Amino acid sequence: QGDLSENADYDAARDRQARVEATIKENDYVLTNFELIDLDEIASREELQEELENLREEKTAVNDEILEVKKNGVGDDNVELFEICDKLAEIETRIRTVEHALKNETTKKSSKKTVKLGSKVVILTLDEDEEEEYTIVGTVEADPINGKISNETPLAMALLDRKVGDVVTVFVGHPYKVEIKKID
Template sequence: MSINKDQILVTEDEFKQLNEELEYRKVTLRKEIAAKIKIALGFGDLSENAEYTEAKEEQNHNESKIIVLEDKLKRIKVVKHDTSVKGIVQMGSKVKIYDIEFDEELDYTIVGTIGADPFSGKISQESPLGKALLDKKANDTVEVTSPGGDIIKYKVLEIN
């Protein structure tokens, strides 16, 4: 798969979530903020109007988020999980691994950087563990260097 350095790899679910957030911010949130500003304008003197200041700050934050989301969406490459490929870790795969040192089973889904959330079991394909797991099969062992420099070994147990 050829990618350029400006591309952002995402799963189909991540792409959908980004589009939904953008739509929400452009349609629903813009209207809600505009209504707040309109109400705050009715309170009079803008120099001492905390509600107006707060609503304008919220508007600026929302518009900034819209710009960032639109930029991301322009650079996205959706990586589809190839269901014809069985038993090999790829983006979108759910993987059960065994941490050899801590004698512990862990479950992860391999996602793009945007959807990564290790605390809910979603790791990026660009993280050290995500990179190590890509293209592996059940019973393969991978080694990952921790931020502290230690080598951590994992065994791939299952791939869904």
């Protein structure tokens, strides 16, 4: 048979493994030097925790896939196995990214003095002398009937980064003014 290092399949598998390891190192560098999650796009810590749980389940499933492929007797140079390992590397990188965001969270809770994504805001419409309560959420989570408004609505855009006591103008067909009474 000879030395394994002379085998072309062995060399190809080693090259692939080296590329995967380089990608993981590169992703680790990026993760430790930059914030990969735009916290303004996250409605809540619970969403991050849910994503982390889903990623861990997905990682388990991919690990099971790898075991199944290996159980079927394919070698380490199998293209399918390499693609599954790439997928696993991506999942592991995202897990580390989400864990990093959760561990270093200084999100909206630490800056309650201003309206941010995820803030619950009580406003007073000055023209009608009427108080209303809204939660500022991302577009996907918007549910106006239940008081959850998208951060892209004119009202939310007027409120973002403002503090209690500020009076802001909401620019719509007939502009109106609201005062921020409370931020949670």
